[in-house]
Amino acid sequence: MKKLLTTVMLLMLALTLTASAADQSDEKASEIKKPLRLARLPLIILSEEPDEDALAGLELKLSRAIHVPLNGTLKAVEYLPASEAAAQLQDIWSKLRKKDKKARLQAAMEELSTRMKADMVICPILRRYSQDVMIGASMLNGENRMISDAEVILIVYEDDTKEVTLKKAARSYNGEESNWGTARFLADDCMSEVIVTTDVREKVLRRTPIAERKEVERKLVD
Numbered sequence: 002m003k004k005l006l007t008t009v010m011l012l013m014l015a016l017t018l019t020a021s022a023a024d025q026s027d028e029k030a031s032e033i034k035k036p037l038r039l040a041r042l043p044l045i046i047l048s049e050e051p052d053e054d055a056l057a058g059l060e061l062k063l064s065r066a067i068h069v070p071l072n073g074t075l076k077a078v079e080y081l082p083a084s085e086a087a088a089q090l091q092d093i094w095s096k097l098r099k100k101d102k103k104a105r106l107q108a109a110m111e112e113l114s115t116r117m118k119a120d121m122v123i124c125p126i127l128r129r130y131s132q133d134v135m136i137g138a139s140m141l142n143g144e145n146r147m148i149s150d151a152e153v154i155l156i157v158y159e160d161d162t163k164e165v166t167l168k169k170a171a172r173s174y175n176g177e178e179s180n181w182g183t184a185r186f187l188a189d190d191c192m193s194e195v196i197v198t199t200d201v202r203e204k205v206l207r208r209t210p211i212a213e214r215k216e217v218e219r220k221l222v223d
Contacts, residue, residue, distance in 0.1 A: 036079045037208045040086040040119035041067065045106075048130040055185040059153075059192050063125055066196045067205045077209035081117055089116050090124075107165045110158035119160065120208060123201060125192070126154040129171070132184035145178040153191035157199050159208075166204075170194035 044059055051059070069077045093112050097104040110122050129152035134145050152171040158164070170191035174182035196202065 036076050037205065038079050038081060038118060038120045039067070039123065039205065040081045040113065040117045040121070041083060041123045042086050042090060042125065043083050045124065045126045046130075047126060047128050051127070051130055051185060051188065055188065058185070058189060059125070059127065062189065062192050063123070063155075063196065066202045067123065069206065069209060078205065081119055086113065086117055086119075086122075089113055107156050107158075107167055110156060110165055111160075111163060114158055114160045121160065121205065122156075122158040124156040124158075125195075126156070127188065128152040128154055128169075130184050130188055134178060147174060147176060147178045147182045149174040149182050149184045149187055151184050151187035151191050153188060153195055155192075155195035155199050155201065157201050157204060159204065161208075166199050166201075168195045168198040170198070 041063075044056065044063075050056070067078075069075065072078055090109060090113050093109045093116070094104075094106065097109055106124070106126070110124065113119070114122050129150050131151075132147065132149040134147050136145055150171075150173045152169065154167065154169045157166040159166075172187035172191055174187060176182060180186060
């Protein structure tokens with residue numbers, strides 16, 4: 002009889018521990034965040050428009066920076082429609098400028114985030130982009146002279162902290178004609194810099210369920 006009671010008690014204890022573990026697992030799972038809702042605006046051009054290849058190159062560089070590997074499977078980030086984000090920003094910006102002619106574009110990011118229900122907003126801007134070639138410039142012994150200029154701005158808004166990060170990068174070139182001195186090369190270099198200085202890739206990865214899941218797993222181990 003005592004053996005039977007002991008067996009029953011052990012079974013009850015095992016069931017209790019199993020239920021407790023399940024509850025803990027559910028509790029920890031609830032700590033894992035939902036997919037990051039990301040509104041990434043198309044490149045806003047405030048200067049001479051680059052050719053299609055140059056423009057595509059700038060867009061691709063930023064897209065790769067905020068790409069999450071295996072996102073199709075992991076569903077870590079939900080990339081919101083860029084066209085909708087652009088239309089919403091245009092409406093917000095128009096209203097802001099009517100109220101204040103000195104308003105800055107970054108002031109529109111919080112409302113855009115609210116309208117899009119976005120956790121993060123990324124706004125790239127090509128502020129300057131120009132390139133001229135002087136044929137047979139006398140200063141260069143008859144060689145062609147290239148004068149180029151580019152400036153890129155990247156704005157990153159995070160809804161949880163209401164923080165706006167804005168970084169600029171500018172490049173100029175004045176010398177003999179060269180692929181290294183083209184506006185396309187300068188703009189590409191500027192984009193690379195602001196991607197690093199805004200810490201945008203890390204900001205995206207930190208806000209995904211992937212990062213949160215790793216943190217939960219670390220807590221369970223600890």
